[in-house]
Amino acid sequence: MENAEQRKAILRLLRKNARIPVAEIAARLELTPEEVEQTIAGMERDRLILGYLAIVNEDAADDREVRAIIEVEVQPRRESGFDDTAAALSRFPEVRSVYLVSGRYDLRLEVVGTSLQDVAHFVASRLASQEGVKATATHFLLKKYKEAGVLFHEEEEHERLKVVP
Amino acid sequence: MSDSKSSPNRWLARHIVSLPRSGIRDFFELVNAMDEVISLGIGEPDFVTPWKIREAAIYAIRRGHTTYTSNLGLLALRRAVCRYVEEHFGPAYDPERECIITVGVSEALDLILRAVLNPGDEVLYHEPCYVSYAPTITMTHAVAKPVVTCRENDFALDPRAVEEAITPKTRVLLLNFPNNPTGAGLTAAGKAAIAEVAIRHDLLVISDEIYEELSYGERSPSIASLPGMRERTVLLNGFSKAFAMTGFRIAYGCGPQDLIEAMMKIHQYSMLCASSIAQAAAIEALQNGAAEREEMRLEYHQRRNVIVKRLNDMGLDCFMPRGAFYVFPCIRGTGLSSLQFANRLLREQKVAVVPGTAFGACGEGFVRCAYATGMADIEVAMERIRDFIGALR
Numbered sequence: 005m006e007n008a009e010q011r012k013a014i015l016r017l018l019r020k021n022a023r024i025p026v027a028e029i030a031a032r033l034e035l036t037p038e039e040v041e042q043t044i045a046g047m048e049r050d051r052l053i054l055g056y057l058a059i060v061n062e063d064a065a066d067d068r069e070v071r072a073i074i075e076v077e078v079q080p081r082r083e084s085g086f087d088d089t090a091a092a093l094s095r096f097p098e099v100r101s102v103y104l105v106s107g108r109y110d111l112r113l114e115v116v117g118t119s120l121q122d123v124a125h126f127v128a129s130r131l132a133s134q135e136g137v138k139a140t141a142t143h144f145l146l147k148k149y150k151e152a153g154v155l156f157h158e159e160e161e162h163e164r165l166k167v168v169p
Numbered sequence: 170m171s172d173s174k175s176s177p178n179r180w181l182a183r184h185i186v187s188l189p190r191s192g193i194r195d196f197f198e199l200v201n202a203m204d205e206v207i208s209l210g211i212g213e214p215d216f217v218t219p220w221k222i223r224e225a226a227i228y229a230i231r232r233g234h235t236t237y238t239s240n241l242g243l244l245a246l247r248r249a250v251c252r253y254v255e256e257h258f259g260p261a262y263d264p265e266r267e268c269i270i271t272v273g274v275s276e277a278l279d280l281i282l283r284a285v286l287n288p289g290d291e292v293l294y295h296e297p298c299y300v301s302y303a304p305t306i307t308m309t310h311a312v313a314k315p316v317v318t319c320r321e322n323d324f325a326l327d328p329r330a331v332e333e334a335i336t337p338k339t340r341v342l343l344l345n346f347p348n349n350p351t352g353a354g355l356t357a358a359g360k361a362a363i364a365e366v367a368i369r370h371d372l373l374v375i376s377d378e379i380y381e382e383l384s385y386g387e388r389s390p391s392i393a394s395l396p397g398m399r400e401r402t403v404l405l406n407g408f409s410k411a412f413a414m415t416g417f418r419i420a421y422g423c424g425p426q427d428l429i430e431a432m433m434k435i436h437q438y439s440m441l442c443a444s445s446i447a448q449a450a451a452i453e454a455l456q457n458g459a460a461e462r463e464e465m466r467l468e469y470h471q472r473r474n475v476i477v478k479r480l481n482d483m484g485l486d487c488f489m490p491r492g493a494f495y496v497f498p499c500i501r502g503t504g505l506s507s508l509q510f511a512n513r514l515l516r517e518q519k520v521a522v523v524p525g526t527a528f529g530a531c532g533e534g535f536v537r538c539a540y541a542t543g544m545a546d547i548e549v550a551m552e553r554i555r556d557f558i559g560a561l562r
C-alpha cells in the first residue's frame with residue numbers, strides 16, 4: 005500500500021473509532037502493527053492528527069456541562085480579516101470550538117460552562133466586549149441527538165435470525 | 170389416528186414428500202434455543218438498510234404508491250437496473266423487454282427454472298452451494314446434478330468437471346459466484362473457460378450474481394458479457410446483499426426477451442408483481458445508494474482480511490475468498506466431522522457456525538463462518554474458536 009493510501013485508510017478507521025487496537029488496524033489493512041504505528045506517528049508529527057476525544061453522553065455524566073452555540077458577528081480588520089478576533093476568542097478555555105462560517109454571522113463558537121448563568125456571564129463580560137465583536141446570539145444546547153456521527157439514542161433492536169443459510 | 174388413509178399426508182405430492190428435509194435443521198433449532206450465542210451463521214448483512222432507502226419506502230407509502238405495478242416491475246426501476254448492470258458488471262439490456270423485477274433472487278431462479286425445464290431435464294449446479302438450488306430444480310420435475318468444487322481450486326468451478334457431467338439431457342448450467350458458502354469467485358479466464366463449455370454444449374446459463382457487488386480485489390465482467398453468452402444467459406441479482414435490503418425481498422433478472430417473457434408469464438399468475446414499496450426503495454438504492462454500498466463493501470473486505478488471518482493463525486486452513494461475506498475454513502485437522510465441530514463449538518463455546526455439509530456432501534470437513542457480524546463479535550468468536558481447538562489437542 006502506498007503511504008498516502010495507508011494514511012487515508014488508517015484515518016478512516018480512527019475517525020470511526022479512535023480506540024481501535026493497532027493489531028486490528030493491521031489485520032484489516034493487511035499491514036504489520038509496526039507499519040500502522042509508524043504511519044499514525046507520522047500523521048501526529050505532521051499535525052494531520054491533532055488529538056483523540058471521547059464522545060460523551062452528558063445526560064449520563066455526573067459533572068454535567070452546560071453548552072451553548074454562540075453566533076458572533078465580527079467587524080473584519082483591514083490586514084487580518086477575521087483571524088485576529090477569532091484567535092483571541094479561541095484562547096478562552098471556555099470556548100470549545102471556533103469556526104468561521106458563511107451566512108448571516110461570521111464566527112460560530114461552542115462555549116461550555118457549569119451553569120446557564122456561568123455561560124451567560126462569560127458571553128456578556130468576555131465575548132461581547134471583545135474588540136471587533138459587533139453582536140452575539142446565544143443558543144443553549146438542550147439535547148444531543150447526534151455528535152461526530154454517533155447517535156445518542158439506540159436504534160431499536162429488531163428480531164434477527166440466528167442462522168440464515 | 171394417522172394411518173395412511175386418514176393422514177393429511179395422503180394429499181401431498183410425491184416429489185414434495187421425497188424432498189429431503191435439510192439435514193441441519195436440528196442444528197439450527199439448537200442454535201435458536203440458546204442464549205448469548207455469537208453467531209457466525211447469519212447469511213445476511215448486519216447493517217441496517219441505509220436510511221435514505223428506508224425513507225424512500227416511507228415516502229412511497231405516504232404518497233399512496235401502494236398499488237400493483239406492471240408485472241415486469243416499475244419501468245423507472247427497470248431502467249435504473251439496466252443502467253446499473255451495464256455500468257457495473259454486465260451487458261446492456263433493454264428495460265422494456267429484457268428485465269423483470271422479482272421477489273428476491275429466489276423467485277427469479279424459480280421462474281427461469283420453471284420456464285425452461287421439462288420433466289427429466291438435467292440441470293448442472295456446483296456444490297457446495299446455497300441450500301435452495303437442488304430443491305428448486307427438483308420442484309420443476311427436472312433432475313439436479315451437482316458438480317463438486319474443491320479446496321485445491323479455491324472452490325472455483327472447474328470447466329472440465331462441468332464437461333464430464335454433461336449428458337444429452339443437460340439443458341442448464343446454474344452458477345453462483347461469488348459463492349455462498351465458500352466465498353469463491355471466478356477469474357476472467359475461469360468465466361471464459363466455462364462460457365466455452367456452455368456454448369459448445371448449447372447450455373442455458375443461469376448466473377446468480379447476488380454477491381457480485383461484494384467482490385474484493387480484481388473484478389471481471391459477468392459471464393453474460395462474454396462473446397456468445399448474452400443470448401444464452403439469464404443474469405440474476407438483487408438488493409439484499411449489496412444494499413442490506415433482505416427484508417424488502419426485491420431482485421431482478423435480465424436476459425433475452427423470450428426468456429424474460431416466459432418468466433413474466435409465471436410471475437404474473439403467481440406473484441403478480443413485486444411490492445411497489447420495495448420497488449420505490451430499490452430505485453432510491455440505485456440512484457443514491459452508492460456511497461453506503463461502497464462503505465459496507467469496504468467494511469466486509471476488511472473483516473474478511475481479519476477473519477482469514479485469525480483462522481489461519483490458529484491452524485484452520487482457510488483460503489482468501491474473492492467475495493461475498495463468508496469464509497470456509499477446513500476443520501479436518503481437528504478429527505471432527507463438520508456437524509460434530511459445529512455442535513461442539515456451539516455447546517462448549519457458544520459460537521454458531523454452519524456445517525459445510527449443509528451446502529452439499531462435499532462440504533464435509535469445512536464450516537461456513539459469515540462475517541456479516543460486527544468486528545467486536547468476530548474478535549470474541551475467533552478467541553473462542555481458538556480456545557475450542559486448543560482444548561481438542
